[in-house]
Amino acid sequence: MFKKKDIFFKTFEEMADTLVEAVEFFSKGVSDLSDVAAFAKTMKEFESKCDQYTHTILKELNKTFITPIEREDIMALTTSLDDVLDGIEACASRFEMYNIQEKDEYITLFGDILVRSSHQIKKAIYLLTEKKLLAIREPNIALNELENQADDLLRICIKSLFANVTDPIELMKRKEIYEMLEETTDFCEDVANTLESIIMRNS
Numbered sequence: 246m247f248k249k250k251d252i253f254f255k256t257f258e259e260m261a262d263t264l265v266e267a268v269e270f271f272s273k274g275v276s277d278l279s280d281v282a283a284f285a286k287t288m289k290e291f292e293s294k295c296d297q298y299t300h301t302i303l304k305e306l307n308k309t310f311i312t313p314i315e316r317e318d319i320m321a322l323t324t325s326l327d328d329v330l331d332g333i334e335a336c337a338s339r340f341e342m343y344n345i346q347e348k349d350e351y352i353t354l355f356g357d358i359l360v361r362s363s364h365q366i367k368k369a370i371y372l373l374t375e376k377k378l379l380a381i382r383e384p385n386i387a388l389n390e391l392e393n394q395a396d397d398l399l400r401i402c403i404k405s406l407f408a409n410v411t412d413p414i415e416l417m418k419r420k421e422i423y424e425m426l427e428e429t430t431d432f433c434e435d436v437a438n439t440l441e442s443i444i445m446r447n448s
Contacts, residue, residue, distance in 0.1 A: 251313055252301070252305050252309075253302060253305060253309075253312060253313055253314075253319055254313060254373070254374035255374075256298050256301050256302050256305075257322065257323075257326070257370050257373065257374060258370060258371060258374055259298055260295055260298045260299075260323075260326045260327075260330075260370070261326070261366055261367040261370040261371070262367065263291060263294050263295055263298070263330070264295070264326065264329055264330055264363050264366060264367065265360075265363045265364060265366075265367050266291065267288065267291035267292070267295075267330060267333060267334075267363075268333055268356075268359050268360050268362075268363040269360055269363070270287060270288070270291065271288060271333050271336070271337060271356060271359070272353075272356035272357065272359065272360045274287075274288075274337070275340075275348070275349070275352050275353060275356050276348060276353060277348075278340060278345060278346045278347070278348065279346065281340045281341045281344065281345065281346060282341055284337060284340060284341070285337050285338050285340060285341035288333065288334045288337035288338070289334060289337075289338070291330065291334065292330050292331060292333075292334035295326070295327055295330040295331075296327070298323075299323055299324075299327050302319065302323045303323075306319060306320070314443055314446070314447060315443075315446060318439070318442065318443045318446065321439045321442070322436070322439050322440070322443070325432065325435045325436045325438075325439045326366070326370075326436060328432040328435065329363075329366070329429060329432045329433055329436065331432075332425065332428060332429035332432045333359065333429055335425060336422060336425045336426055336429065339418070339421065339422050339425065340422075343418045343422075345418065345422070349419070351398065351401075351402035351405070351423060352422065352423075352426065354398055355395065355398060355423070355426035355427070355430075356426075358391050358394055358395050358398065358430060359426070359429060359430065359433070361387075361391055362388055362391045362392075362430060362433040363433070365384040365385075365387045365388050365391070365433075366384070366388065366433060366436050366437075368384045369381045369384040369385060369388075369436070369437070369440050372384070373440065373443065378443070378444045378447055378448045379444065379448060381440050381441075381443075381444055382441075382444070384437070385437040385440055385441055388433055388434055388436065388437040389434060389437060391430060391433065391434075392430045392431060392433065392434040395426070395427050395430035395431075396427065398427070399423055399424065399427040402423050403420060403423060406419055406420055406423070
C-alpha cells in the first residue's frame with residue numbers, strides 16, 4: 246500500500262520527536278519557574294522548529310504528485326500535530342506574561358498528562374510510518390483516555406481555585422492557564438481522530 250518511508254513520513258517522525266522533547270521540557274519547567282523568560286523562550290524555539298517541519302510538508306505537497314496517503318490526510322495530520330505544539334507554547338508564554346513563579350500542583354498534573362499524551366502520539370506516528378495501521382488504535386485509545394483524565398482534572402482544579410483563591414486577578418490567571426492546558430489535551434485527541442480517519446481510508 247505504501248512505498249518506502251518518504252519525506253512526509255520522515256517529517257512526521259521529526260515532528261513527533263520534537264513534540265515529545267518540547268512537552269517533557271514544559272513538564273520539567275513548570276516545577277521550577279525561577280526564570281520564566283528563559284522557559285518561554287525555549288518553548289518558542291520548539292514551536293518554531295515545528296513550524297519549519299510544517300513548511301517542509303507544505304513545500305513537498307506542492308511538488309509531489311503521488312503521496313503515501315491522501316493529501317488531505319497529510320494536511321490534517323500536519324495541522325493537528327502543529328496545534329499541540331502551538332497549544333503548549335501558548336501556555337508557556339502565559340507564565341512569562343503573567344509572571345507566574347509559584348509551583349502549582351494542578352499544572353504539574355496537566356504536564357504529566359501531556360507528557361504521556363506526547364509519547365502516545367509519537368508511538369502512533371511511528372506505527373503509521375511503519376505501515377502498521379491497525380496497531381495505531383492502541384495509542385489512539387490511550388489518547389482518548391488521557392483527554393478524559395484532563396477533563397476531570399480541569400473540573401477539580403477550577404473547583405479548588407474558586408474555593409481557595411480570593412485574589413480575582415490571580416484566579417483569572419490560573420483559570421486561563423488550566424483551561425489552555427486542558428485544550429492542549431483536546432489537540433492531542435484531535436491527532437488521534439485524524440489518525441483514525443487515515444486508518445479507515447487505508448486499511
